[in-house]
Amino acid sequence: MNDQVAAPQIRSLKDLWTFFRGELEPKGKILTPFNVISVPVILVGLALIVYRFAMGLASITNLSQEFPWGIWIGFDVMTGVAFAGGAYVLTFVVYILRNEKYHPMIRATVLNGFLAYVFYAGALVIDLGRPWNIINPVIGNRFGLSSVLFLVAWHFLLYMMAEFIEISPVFAEWLGLKRLRKILSSLTLGAVIFGIALSTLHQSGLGALFLMAKGKIHPLWYTEFIPVLFFVSSIFAGLSLVIFEGSVSHRVFSHQLDHEHRASHNEILIGLAKGCAGAMFGYFFLKMLVFVHGGYWSYIPTPMGAWYLAEIIGLVLIPCYLFLRGVMYRNLAVIRVAAVLTMIGVIVNRLNYSIIAFKWYVPLPAHYVPHWMEIETTLAVVFAEIWVFRWIVNRMPILRRPPEWVLEEEAYERERKIVRGEVLQRQKVINT
Amino acid sequence: MDRRSFFRSLGTGVLAMAATGLPTRGLRAETVASGSEFLGVLVDTTRCVGCRSCEEACAEAHDLPVPDITDESVFEKKRDTSVTQLTVVNRYTTRKGEVFVKRQCLHCCQPGCVSACLVKAMEKQKEGPVTWDTNCMGCRYCMVSCPFDIPKFEYDSWNPKIVKCNLCWQESVKDGGRPACVEACPEEALLFGTRRELVDEGRRRIYQNEDKYVRHIYGEYEAGGTSWLYLAAVPFEQVGFRTNVGTTAYPWYTAGFLYAVPIVLILWPAFLIGVNQLTRREEKTGREGGAK
Secondary structure (H helix, E strand, C coil), X not given: CCCCCCCCCCCCHHHHHHHHHHHHCCCCCCCCHHHHHHHHHHHHHHHHHHHHXXXXXXXXXXXXXXXXXXXXXXXXXXXXXXXXXXXXXXXXXXXXXXXXXXXXXHHHHHHHHHHHHHHHHCXXXXXXXXXXXXXXXXXXXXXXXCCXXXXXXXXXXXXXXXXXXXXXXXXXXXXXXXXXXXXXXXXXXXXXXXXXXXXXXHHHHHHHHXXXXXXXXXXXXXXXXXXXXXXXXXXXXXXXXXXXXXXHHHXXXXXXXXXXXXXXXXXXXXXXXXXXXXXXXHHHHHHHHHHHHHCCHHHCCCHHHHHHHHHHHHXXXXXXXXXXXXXXXXXXXXXXXXXXXXXXXXXXXXXXXXXXXXXXXXXXXXXXXXXXXHHHHHHHHHHHHHHXXXXXXXXXXXXXXXXXXXXXXXXXXXXXXXXXXXXXXXXXXXXX | CCHHHHHHHHHHHHHHHHHHCCCCCCCHHHHHHCCCCCEEEEEECCCCXXXXXXXXXXXXXXXXXXCCCCCHHHHHCCCCXXXXXXXXXXXXXXXXXXXXXXXXXXXXXXXXXXXXXXCXXXXXXXXCCEEECCCCCCCCHHHHHCCCCCCEEXXXXXXXXXXXCCCCCCCCHHHCCCCHHHHHCCCCCEEEEEHHHXXXXXXXXXXXXXXXXXXXXXXXXXXXXXXXXXXXXXCHHHHCCCCCCCCCCCHHHHHHHHHHHHHHHHHHHHHHHHXXXXXXXXXXXXXXCCCC
């Protein structure tokens, strides 16, 4: 596979069509283990979704009057969005703090974040009882301004746009559209700032949804600080996914990486692990504050207490320690183990709020357990996202270096900035 | 402390401040409701004989399958309202004998479901009833946020509705009538009126018959107050009532977060732009390169 794709010459719609048709063809082997598993899963998932829209939610889910939200909300939306948090954290580090070390990761992370929102928030449509009304809060078929969900819905929509703008220069580079790329690139910083503000609010907003489930969520999890906890945990959820996804991409798309990128990869992962450890410690500390202030000691010797300890020690404190250890001894294997544990911890945490600690007083036969068809459709959504991700990575400069003309343009811009800076400096000297 | 960590801690501080919120202004859910007296029903469970005439009348009024009220076997299990039953009567055996309790939407004064709804499909009419409209998108957040688990969802339909008691708003109350269940009650266990009158009447009954009632009107303060009020001879937790719903109106639990939203949306970008400017200066004054 050639790594450096020449800019396509697109002058007319016909050119675009020819180019696009060429790009639709598969690149690489077709009979890979991933394809063999994912294609049937996606096809069955599609069939189930059609069936669900014809027959109602009860046809393929175990949702009930007691448990209105299942894994489509608890896993797809709650966890999917937390994992997409890597995008706002990394754009903060790279574009706001201007830490260039993490720049090689930024495109893959933002793309992943964008697709996560499209697919996992998109999976929400399957869960909605009356999905044709999804447009109502946008067009103002009544604005439910007092609803946290109204805020979350609008923020999903706006954040998807912001992330699309952040990632859009890639599409322009792919199509070889120089002018468009310049315009889109100039929007990046604005989109980043807007995106971080939106993320802060809807990551915590997802937690705030559960504030009105007071009495239905076990006291060890229910606190007025749920929004803060959701926000802080989205930081390390996102970062641990970046570590995981980066490690996988590094292997799968290895041929696309240039030497420089490959060399800096380990340093980047160690840096991210440091960030994870910090955020996790902060999170653990907050959790302990809530616990001690609430005086919840009496719940500890109960089954839910043991489950709480398993989450907070086994899936927060231990991975936090492993991250620190990995950073100290520069051990990537330990860091990867910590990332996987952290991700499991985030999944468990979000499922606790939406399913497990939600109405914990309802015993098992009546308690919600996902139907296999709900799990199947969820897998189909995850696989579909990976398919689109792979399709884009194989065709556009996500992991590989941007085409030459982009690098030349960037070098020119940089030069101009430096020259301008020096001129300003000199003027200052002259003025004083 | 270097500059970066300073900003980090500053950011955390601002965030924490914003996240705690400033719950000082009134709630939207409340302003919708204020201005007139809510209509409601006082249920005197000591008068109820469990005839289920209310169930029958309710089903007839709402075009739902009419239950066979002569069938006493339904009392063997505790029933919940459902998509075909907006109200059910349950039987409880207590030390003061059999007690029958009618269950339906309590029509909270500041309903959680109304503030939860992102399209205002759930609405608190200014006369008091909480009603549902078809612009609903079926997200079921109202079900999550109802302290009494009242809204029910038609999981078996491709075009599902949220189903719950509407206090016969569309059927008769809007035009000055009374709810079907109240009309049907042969024992005057249900009393229809404004909430203020009902509270007064409930207190009067308790004071005049101190041995008959527990000194508590369920719904007077529960979940911030409800339009349906209950009197009982035994403590309410013994006859199926939730006593863990507190006295705070449910919308207030999310109010703090919502007040923080405009603050974060204003302060956070300003802060980010500031940091971005500071890091830019460094680039200009010579330590360039690196950028890629």
